[in-house]
Amino acid sequence: MSESLDDFRARARSWLQENVPEHGSPLEGPESRDYALAWQKRQFEGGWAGLTWPAAYGGKDLSVLQQIVWFEEYARAKAPSTHNALFVGMNHAGPTLIACGSDAQKAFHLPKIMKGEVIWCQGFSEPNAGSDLASLRTKGVVDGDELVVNGQKIWSSYADIGDYQELLIRTDPDSSRHHGLSWVICDMKTPGITVRPIKTMAGPAKYAEVFYDNVRISLSNIVGGLNNGWKTAMATLGFERGTASLALQISLGLRVEELIAANTDAVTGETLMDLRADAAALRAMSYQFAIKSETGPVGSEGSMIRLYFAELAKRVASASIDIFGIAAPDVLAEHGLGFDYFDSYSETIAGGTAEIQRNIIAERVLGLPRGSR
Amino acid sequence: MDFDFSEDQAAILSGLEQLISSLNIEAPKDAVFSAYSQALDNELTEGGFLDITQQEGFGLLDGALIVERLARLPVSVEAAASVLIAPAFLEDTTRRPVAILQGKLTKPARFLPMAKTLLVDTDDDLLRIEIPEGAVEEVETLFAYPYGCLKNPKALSSVSLGAGQLAKFRRRWRIAIAVEAAGLMQSALDLVLEHVKTRQQFGRPIGSFQAIQHRLVMAAELGQAVRWLAFKAAWSDDEGDAAIAATFAQDSTPKFVTDLHQFCGAMGLTLEFPLHHWTYRLRALLGELGGSSGQAIAAADAVWGSKNV
Incomplete structure (x- = not known):
């Protein structure tokens, strides 16, 4: 017999009472990364990570109602803000991979996100492509079974502490606007990537500028198909929205x-x-x-x-x-x-x-x- | 009614412009916490700008013009209390900067880290406290002004100026809030207008979009309204005018600041873009003297005598 919502709530409340960290997260830097990953790992080990994610990839396949109950108890327990270094992985990249990724991409990345092993960051905006995202210019040229990426992204939250980036680039040089883009998984340790953190008026370095100098990314890292990135990106933004x-x-x-x-x-x-x-x-x-x-x-x-x-x-x-x-x-x-x-x-x-x-x-x-x- | 500057006012403001340009004041590039300009403070003192209201032929309005101009700078300097408040209550106005406080003596106050005199509205008395070296602990805030707390208020001697002075003290404080806000709003708006003229998205300046134009026009209207209400209050030194000017300034600030930051996008949230130098301070002023609800009640009392209704 499946667990009632009331029982589920009681179980969530009890676990949160025992496990919510006493202190809040450091606001920036490697310490904020360590804190976020440790908290995610603890949730995973307690059976509270990826509640609505597919069981095939380590998720719990629970209902949205159960997810809502978990969030209600999470907020009531004053658990660490979900607007932390895990946000992109849990709320952008993970759901995007579930919706548009290949089996191999899902099998490799989703467990890492849920277990608190990796931090993701976003790479959509550019200095001249903010609200007008479709005017982005960072380009990827197909070279064998790789893309060679050159350009610049900005407002990339957590890029300074990130392992992977959801990177939106122009892969068809003859295209314009929404056409000819690709959504690519970028390993932030790849040679040619430079990250410059940007301090905000709230104090911490919440954003970063990322520069790509002949960064080589495998074609197998494209999510949703070559030159089909706008559709994938809209799925990503749909989750955020x-x-x-x-x-x-x-x-x-x-x-x-x-x-x-x-x-x-x-x-x-x-x-x-x-x-x-x-x-x-x-x-x-x-x-x-x-x-x-x-x-x-x-x-x-x-x-x-x-x-x-x-x-x-x-x-x-x-x-x-x-x-x-x-x-x-x-x-x-x-x-x-x-x-x-x-x-x-x-x-x-x-x-x-x-x-x-x-x-x-x-x-x-x-x-x-x-x-x- | 004459809205033009008199010859004397024009001469003072021209002198102030020369002083400001001689100092080459630039927005601090990486400041989150206070950016107080001691150099500016020294020059203003030496130039006699801060005791303008005590000079023959000049009054509160002339002082307000100076305070408003100084608020437009990207750095802070204690001028409003020295020019618009202290001369009415202190025999020795050279003991400045002057900090002002309402309520408990343990509360943080703007400019207290460098203040030599503190004026305190305790609700039933106006106190003057001379601040000796080392008596203040600096408090780090995100609000650009230097803030500090008295380490041991009981160890300091205070002079009672009398409860009868409180109404005037609060009136002058309200005028100071409105005048300073007017200057801050003007500079913030100027910066954003320049940004939306040059920042391009969708192949055109973002300032050409009606959605942005309309809200910037409303921001400009708010700025102008705050400015003229502030100057009117400084001119009349009237209880109701002062409370209305402060209420309007504090009420207008949240919407004004929100829109201005919005139109600068993520860049406007960074320390690399100077907008925060003004918006931090506007947010700080928003909380002064009980905030806008405190001023609104004072305005109702002064204009309609609401306490008697």
Whole structure:
């Protein structure tokens, strides 16, 4: 007889109580890598990694509802933020490989991600290809059974501590825009790669610039087919725009409850009531979307959730400082609300800016005519 | 009504421009924490810019013009309290920089690490405290201003200036918040306008997209509104004007800062792009003196006498 959701919840709660690390993750560098990998390894050994991933590759093949329950308990236990060095592997690369990868790619990479053996980073944006991702120029030339890659990527989170990168490059020199691209698994230890970390206004070096000088990558590392990378990349971004932030969304709702408990000001109280309503709405939208996604492909509604979450996260971060005051220990601490606040600005930029998300929603969800770009 | 600078004001601002350009002030490249310019502080003191309101023929508005201009710089300097607040309460205005604080003496205050005088609104008294060497512990924040805490407040002697001074102290503080915010907003906006004119995506400057144009126009409107409300309050030195100017400045800041960073994309989040030099400080001002809800209540009291309703 399969385990009931209540029993599953109780088991999750009990395990988290025993295993959640006492201290938060270092914010950058090799220490943040070690912390993330150790936490992932512990989850794997406890049977809590890759809950909805295929059993054939070490996953648990559980339902989305069970995943939701796990995230609820995860947030309640104040477990390490899922927006850490594991994020790309768990929420981008892993799901993309499951959807578009070959059996060999899945068999090699998925267990490594789940077991906490590797860190993945993203290599999509370029200095002149941000919102306009399709204008990217980093190129890969087929040479025998390899691609020779030259160019530059930027805003690559965790590239300085990453083992593998999901790299989007132009492999058809005669192509333009969305055509002729390939999504490639890039081993970050390959000769010819230089990484320059970039410090953010929140303090840590959250991003990096990556330079490729005749970097040779096996053709067997292409995911979803040569020159078919846009489709694979949209699958990747679809995961980020859908349920990837579920645990963070639930945490956000709990944070609002904490703020309500700490608040003593009537005017701020009104703001908090708005935030509480928004958090509840977001949670309902996300659950509905997640459950729908289990039974078949979903549309661009994920962009609505991503946008709603991003803007709410910024408002909650701002309200947090208003309530505790700018110089409160909770604001100034290493993992404090000050860091959260400045870091939250990236929410409406990473994974497609709020403006791009609005374009997608307007055209693909509301059915409005496409505007000129 | 005359909105043009008087000859004297134009001369002062011109002198200030010369002083600023002589110092070749540049945005610090890697600063997260405070970027205080002691060199600028020294020059301003020597040039007599910080005691402008005590000079014959000049007033609070002239001081506000100086404070607003200085806030536009990518470095911080303690000017607002010295120019707009301290002269009304201190006999010796040379004991500066001046830090200001509301509430408990253990709270961190802006400019306290280098302050020689601290003015404290304890809710039922206004205190003057002379800060000896070594009495302050610096507090690292992400908010660009130098912050510090008194190590042992009980060991310091304070002089009561009287509860009767509190209304004026808060009024001047509110004017200072609004004036400083106006300068910070102006520089942040100027930087972003330049960025959206040159940054290209989809084959055109991103500033040519209406979605961005409209929000930048709204940001410019907010900036102008903050500026003129601040100057009006400095001109009238009126309770209601001061509270409304501070409320509007603090209320406008979150939306203003959010949009400006948004239009600079990921680059705007880095220390390599100077926008944070202004937005850090705007966020810090947002929390001063009880934040916008505190100012709004003061405005209602001053304008409508809400306490009596």
